[in-house]
Amino acid sequence: MSEDKSNNPQLERLLNIMQQLRDPKMGCPWDQKQNFESIVPHTIEETYELVDAILSGNMVDTKDELGDLLFQIVFYAQLAKEQGDFDFEDIAETISDKLIRRHPHVFQATAMKTDDELNQQWEKIKQLERESAGKTLDNSALANIPKGMTPLLRAQKIQKNCAKVGFDWTELPPVVDKIHEEIAEVLAEINVSKPDQQAVEEEIGDLLFAVVNLARHTSVNAETALIKANRKFEKRFRQVEQIIAHQGLSMENASLEQMEAAWQQVKGH
Incomplete structure (x- = not known):
């Protein structure tokens, strides 16, 4: 496990904060009792909050949500460091090595390839990685699709x-x-x-x-399309609620015809 310190003062500050939060004596009670499994739901939630910020076009919120997602990675790194498995530097080293290994057309003196050739190269390299890691060989076209995906x-x-x-x-x-x-x-x-x-x-x-x-x-992308559809529906529904309220009614006592008329009014704008 690497012991090198980051040259980025803000990243080192974040890692130190995380370590303090997990301190057995002076840390935060909530952070102290967490483990890998318990923070998974928070990681998923933060990911969707980041997606929402990106789709809203608000870069201030996007920066904030990126920080929340980075904190999740730092949290996992601290847990692993406490167990003696790896630390943040190891994570960064692993992904850096992987990116260089999977992009020989960028980091090595090889000819540029077509999109199809790049995809074939990508899959071949991933297959070699799995074999070298001793993972069970699964030749199915559906092998290694994460079950945790939405x-x-x-x-x-x-x-x-x-x-x-x-x-x-x-x-x-x-x-x-x-x-x-x-x-x-x-x-x-x-x-x-x-x-x-x-x-x-x-x-x-x-x-x-x-x-x-x-x-x-x-x-x-089906997921992105549905996220945007949800956002559009929510925006329109809230406008319908406002129209109904301006008519002196509530959604509960308005007729379906009145709500439909309001919906068509919103859609027409």
């Missing part, structure tokens, strides 16, 4: 890996047709006298997977 991102990654081996449509019409097919199957399961909830869930899952495929084929 469902939308994982669906897109699964589809992308399948496409690399030719298991994919080459044109858009069949992708759209598949969505219509999945909608029909959802409706078929719903429009029965006693719908099977498990079957309905399965068909809706297939529909979502098909929509993610449409996003991929149109070069859209």
Whole structure:
């Protein structure tokens, strides 16, 4: 484990603060009782808060959220250092080595490659890394897709890996047709006298997977698209609430027709 000190005074300050927070006698009680598993939810939350700040275009908030995410990494580094596994310097060294290793076309005297050649080179290097690390060899196109990914991102990654081996449509019409097919199957399961909830869930899952495929084929990140859709809906809904309130009503006692009229008014602006 490296003992080198950072040449960046603010980074060294942050590492020292983290160490103080974890001090058994003088540290913060909350920070003292945390472990790798307990702070995972906070890491995920901070990641989404960073995404939200970036999509809002607010660079002050983006800087703040980047700091919160950096603190998560520093926290993990301190926990590992206490256990004698690694420290922050080791993390930085590992990623630096990896970036140089995976970009020979940048850091070595090799000819520049096409995008396809770069992707093939990237996958080959990753495979060699797994082999040298003694990891179990999995030759599936779906090997090494993180199970911790959000469902939308994982669906897109699964589809992308399948496409690399030719298991994919080459044109858009069949992708759209598949969505219509999945909608029909959802409706078929719903429009029965006693719908099977498990079957309905399965068909809706297939529909979502098909929509993610449409996003991929149109070069859209499904996760980002849904985040933006959520933000747009929330903004419009809040405006609807304001319109209804200006009419002397509440959302609870306004009619559906009144709310729909307000919604169309918002959409028209």
